[in-house]
Amino acid sequence: MNQSHDPPHQNKLKPKPKAVIVGGSIAGVSCAHALILAGWDVVVIEKSRRPPKGNPTGAGLALDPLSQELIGSWTGHPELLHDITSPAAIDLNQAINDEKSKKILARDENFNHRAAHWSSLHHHLFSALPPEILLWGHLFLSFSVSNDKQSVKIRAQVLNTEETAEVDGDLPVAADGCNSLIRKHYFPDVKLRYSGYCGWRGVLDFSGIEDSETIKNVMEAYPELGKCLYIDLTPRNHTVFYEIPNKRLNWTWCLNQPEPHLKGNSVTMEVSDEMIQKMYQDAEKIWHPTLVQVMKETKEPFVNAIYDCDPLEQIVWDNVVLVGDAAHPTTPHSSRSTNMSILDAAVLGRCLEKWGSENLTAALEEYQYIRLPVASKQVLHARRVGRIKQGLELPDCRSFNPNTANWEECKMLLQRAVPFFGHNPLL
Incomplete structure (x- = not known):
């Protein structure tokens, strides 16, 4: 200067x-x-x-360690960020077969992210x-x-x-x-480039119903909730499931479908009761009954069309x-x-x-x-x-099937495979 x-x-x-x-x-x-x-x-x-x-x-959402550090430096109160986030120390991908049983595909116990609700x-x-x-x-x-x-x-x-x-x-x-x-x-x-699929999303608040049959079944089916980011996969489908603070369960289910008609600039679709009931029916065919029950008990589930964009020149x-x-x-x-x-x-x-x-x-x-x-x-x-x-086509590999995938295919599922994972340059 x-x-x-x-x-x-x-x-x-x-x-x-x-x-x-x-x-x-x-x-x-x-x-x-x-x-x-x-x-x-x-x-x-x-x-x-x-x-x-x-x-x-x-x-x-999940915050990586660098984001946690930066937010703490901005607000001057890193302990407050800790209070509004939950540990997401484990990144776990597992296959769900036709009998609804699970098989681990890839697991990272040093994920070291923290989970939060967007508005929090x-x-x-x-x-x-x-x-x-x-x-x-x-x-x-x-x-x-x-x-x-x-x-x-x-x-x-x-x-x-x-x-x-x-x-x-x-x-x-x-x-x-x-x-x-x-x-x-x-x-x-x-x-914007449509991905080929949309994501149903929701947050189930289970405060006050911790002893309900649903929550007991959830904790049995997903025993590491509260520290684990669960990704369940079946052919041509996957869900993301994890706990966020204040006794809330966050879930997303991605479904392959033609590009929807959207109004305005929002990527969030308008949903009807009929669409929600159809989502429940489809979920029952492929997902573990416990996860389906979480979806059914979630108030106001919504669906986003998933887009990205080819990288810009500048x-x-x-x-x-x-x-x-x-x-x-x-x-x-x-x-x-x-x-x-x-x-x-x-x-x-x-x-x-x-x-x-x-x-x-x-x-x-x-x-x-x-x-x-x-x-x-x-x-x-x-x-x-x-x-x-x-399970969508890629030019250099076969369509992914979680029930038959080998380790080379599965290791790409881990978020540790992201370029610059853990060492993003600041200056």
């Missing part, structure tokens, strides 16, 4: 650079933490009218930020970069008043998700930067989406701190140099693993 050449009084008067983060999901609030620590002023624009705390729906992690992050920086109920409309590429103007609709607000800044950060409007501005021809333009799912939409099979978002934020913050706002171009180029190749490899790996688990 060249700030040391300025007189002391000029340093004090020099205004902080300002970042405008579009999107207040986990990627957005993570960036807010990282950029504040780097010495930036921050504004976060989010279309939701209020924080999602207490939302009973939503999904579970989001609340943990945003509640540690200055409340005035979050503009809830602001729907992003458009942005414009100045002719000298030094500033940006963000326009958003204030949902409560329907007025248009304008926010000026030095750095726009696109954290607006897999259907990012800012990404579409630069890559209008890039489309994630930086002038003073515009993409982070999280806006930069690298990915399928969920390697537990990378949230972890990649958190690492994007950390790397961006450290690059900005290293180079200073007067060298913004160099900072963003280094961010792209570090994150683009890592995220691209992880996206393609997650895509491959998803197709393996769903």
Whole structure:
């Protein structure tokens, strides 16, 4: 930095650079933490009218050790993160045959992740930020970069008043998700790629019914719940099942099907009672009765269409930067989406701190140099693993059958096989 050449009084008067983060999901609030620590002023624009705390729906997620460390450094209270997460020390893949019996395919007892509910992690992050920086109920409309590429103007609709607000800044950060409007501005021809399957998801709250027959059967069928990420596989199907804090069981079931018709920008489908009953009937044919009962007792199960995107050529333009799912939409099979978002934020913050706002171009180029190749490899790996688990065709290997698979095939199921597992570069 060249700030040391300025007189002391000029340093004090020099205004902080300002970042405008579009999107207040986990990627957005993570960036807010990282950029504040780097010495930036921050504004976060989010279309939701209020924080999602207490939302009973939503999904579970797994945080790797580096993400845990970064979140603790941002909030200053790593013990609080420990309180809202459960151990996920074991990564276990097992086959379920026609008789509903189980066979271990691959097991990693040094997985060392922690499981959380999405809304709990989001609340943990945003509640540690200055409340005035979050503009809830602001729907992003458009942005414009100045002719000298030094500033940006963000326009958003204030949902409560329907007025248009304008926010000026030095750095726009696109954290607006897999259907990012800012990404579409630069890559209008890039489309999300449907994976070939959708994921039914749900969270069963078993507080108060711990002694019920269902929960007793669950603990018998899945004896390592509370420390294990269970992946059950049958031909062309797999489920993910694990416990998250406050006596909740998180489950996902991926089903091969044609691409559904979706409304708007959401990848979450509208579900009817008829669809839910059909899901139960299909589950009874292939899954262990205990898991099926968990599905049946879950309130408001929902289904996501699973998409990713071919890796982008770049994630930086002038003073515009993409982070999280806006930069690298990915399928969920390697537990990378949230972890990649958190690492994007950390790397961006450290690059900005290293180079200073007067060298913004160099900072963003280094961010792209570090994150683009890592995220691209992880996206393609997650895509491959998803197709393996769903028994879909791959150009270089036969369709995966968990009941006949050999060890070479099964070891790809472990999340330890993800590129850069355990050693993601920060700078």
